[in-house]
Amino acid sequence: MNSVVDADLVVLGAGLAGLSLAARLARAPSSPRVVVIEPRTAYQDDRSWCFWQSKQHELSHLVSQRWTTWSFSDSAGSAVRHHVPDLFYQYIRGIDFYSSAQADIAQSPRVDLRLGVRAERVSAVPNGVRVETSAGTLLARQVIDTRPRPAAAMLYQSFVGVEFECDWPHPFDPTEVTLMGSLAADKDGLSFVYALPLGPNRAIVEWTRFGVAPINRELLAGELDHVLTGLGLDDVRRVRTEGGVLAMGLGRQTGPEIPGVVRAGNAGGALRAASGYGFLRIQRWAQMCTDRLLAGQEAVGHPEEPWLRRTFDRIFLQAVRKHPERTAEYFLALARGVPPATLVRFLSDGARATDYAKIIFSLPWSPFIAQVAAPTVFTSASLAQARLVATPTATTCSGWTQ
Template identity: 75%
Template sequence: MTFALDADLVILGGGLAGLTLAARLARERSGLRVVVLEPRTVYQDDRSWCFWRPEQNDLSHLVSQSWKTWTFSDPAGRTFRHQVPGLTYQYIRARDFYASMQADIALSSRVDLRLGVSAETVTAVAGGVRVETSAGSLLARQVVDTRPRATESMLYQSFVGFELEREHPFPFDPREVTLMGSLTADAEGLRFVYTLPLGPNRAIVEWTRFGMAPIKRERLVGELDEVLTGLGLADARRVRTEGGVLAMGLGKQTAESIPGVVYAGNAGGALRAASGYGFLRIQRWARLCTESLLAGQGAVGHPEEPRVRRTFDRIFLQAVRAHPERTAEYFLALARGVAPAALVRFLSDGARPADYARIISSLPWTPFLAQVAAPATFSPAQTLPAAKPTPTTETSVQR
C-alpha cells in the first residue's frame, strides 16, 4: 500500500547544514516540497563560523569581520604571523546566518521551516520514508538527517568563549586573529587561546582544550576566567557566551542504513577529522546535494574523504593521542615550518602533494612514523551512526 506524500524531502535538523540546504533549494526555486524540522523554537546568537576565502566571495554578504593576519604563539611570547596574499580569515556570526537563511526560506512557498518540532523515529515504508515527529507523522520521498548523534571519538576539542566589550582598547592588535595563542600541552593534551578582535573595544576570547576526553564547561569557564585575568580583561563586560565539544575523528559506530535516508552535518562527515573546520565543507555539500536533487537523482550525503587526506588525518590524530604532552610542539612546528599558503590549503581541504611533504618534514618524525603502520583506531566520518540524537546544553562552534 502506498500513501500520498507530505513532502518530497524532509530535513531533520535546522542547524547549519539543514538551513543551508533548505535555503539553497528555496533560492533555486526547485519546485520540491521541502519540510525542515527543528526542535528549537527560536534561533539565538550562539555560534561563530570562520574560514579562509578571498575578500569578495559568494558568502561576503554574511561576513561581519575579516583579517589579513593570523598568529600562533607559545607561552614565552614567541609569535608566528601568517598572511596569504588574496586571502583573509573571515567570520560569520550566528544571528546573521540564521536571519539570512530564514529570509531565503520565507520567500518560497514550497519550503517549510517548522520550529519547535522534533523528529522521533524514521522508518522506510512503501513509497518513501515515514518520520514520526512531536507534531504528528510525515511521509517523504527522501530524508536528509543532519541531527547531532552520540558517538565515540578519538579526540575532542572542548572550548568556551566570551564576547567581551569594555571602554578601553583591548591589549592586542585588532587587525590580526590569534588562531592558537599561548600553546601549551600536558598529559591531558593541548591548550590554547583563540581571539577574534571585533574592534578596538570588542572581541571574542575563547579557551580551548584538545584531548582524549570532553571537558566540562564549568571547568573551561573557570580556566578562561584565569586567562582573562592574566590578559588584564577580568573587568570586561561579557556580552554573550558560546562553546561546545567537537568530535575529532569519529570512533567505530554501528552502521544504520535506512533506504531513502542520507546523513549530513557533523554526524554525516561535515567536520574535518584533524582540524575542526566544517563551515565550507557544509557549503560544498549543500551545493552538491542541491545539484543532485535538481537533476532528479535524489539527495546525497557528504563525499567520502580522499584516501591521502583520510590517512594523514588518522596518523596525525593517533600521534596526538599517543603523546598528548607533545601536541603543542607539533602545532608550533607547523606554524614555524610550513608556508602559510600550504597550511591554509591543508586546513581548507585543498592540500597538494608538496604541501603534505612540507608538513611531514616539519614535524618530529619518530612519533608519526610509529603510527604509519598502526591500525586505524577510528572509522571515517561517513560511517552512518545508529545512535539516537543526544540532547546537549552546549552549542558547537565550527571554525
C-alpha cells in the same frame, strides 16, 4: 507507501547543514517540496563560524569581520604570524546566518521550516520514509538527517568563549586573529587561546583544550576566567558566551542504516578529522546536494575523504593521542615550518601532494612513523562521552579555532 506524500524531502535538524541546504533550495526557481523540522523554537546569537576565503564569495554579504593576518604563539609569547595575499580569515555571526537563511526560506512556497518540532522515530516504508514527530507523522520520498548522534571519536576539542566589550583598548591587535595563542601541552593534552578582535574595544576570546575525553564546560569556563584575568580583562562587559565539543576523527556511527535516509552535518562527516573545520565543507555539500535534487536525483551525504587526506589525518590524530604532551610542539612546528598558503590549503581541504610533503617534513618524524601501521584507536569512553558530544551545544568558529 501511500501515493500521497507530504514532502519530496524531509530534513531533520535546521542547524548549519540543514539551513544551508534549505536556503539554497528555497532560492531555486523550482524546488522539490521540502519540510525542515527543528526542535528549537527560535534562533539565538549562540554561535559563529570562521574560514579562509577570498574577499568576494556567495556568503560575503554575511561576513561581519575579515583579517589579513593570523598568529600562533607558544606559552612564552613567541609568535609566528601568517599572511597570504588576497586571502582573508573571515567571521560570520550565527544570528546573521540564521536570519538570512530564514528570510530565504520564507520566500519559498515549497520549502517549509517548522520550528519547535522534534523527530521521534524514522522508519522505512515502501517507496519512502515515515517520520514520526512531536507534531504528527510525515511521509517523504527521502530524508536527510543532520541531527547530532552518539559516536566514539579519536580526540575531542572542547572550548568555551565569551564576546565582551570594554571601555579601554583590549590587548589584541585589531588587524590580527590569534589563531592558536599561548600553546601549551601536558599529559592531558593541548590548550590554547583563540581571539577574534572585533574592534579596539570588543573581541571574542576562547579557551580550547584537546583531549581523549570531552572537558566539563564549567571547568573550561573557570580556566577561561583565569585567562581573561591574566589579560587584564576580568572586568569587561560580557555580551554573550559560546562553547561546545568537536568530535575529531569519528568512529562508526551508532544505529541502523535506514533506506532512503542519508546523514549530513557534523555527525555525517562534515568536520575535518585533523582540524575540526567544517563550515566550508558543509557549504560545498549543500551546493552539491542542491544540484542533485534540482536535477531529480537522490540526496547524498558528505563525500568520502580522499585516501591521502584520510590517511594523514588518522596518523596525525593518533600521534596527538599517543603523545599528548608533545601536541604544542606539533602545532608550533607546523606554524614555523610550513608556508602559510600551504597550511591554509591543508586546513581548507585543498592540499596538494607537495603540500603534504612540506607538512610531513616540518614535523618530528618518530611519533608519526610509529602510527603509520598502527590500528585506528578510539577513545575508551565510547558512547557515554559520545552522547555528551551529540547533545546540541553552542559551537563557534570551525576548526582548531572551532
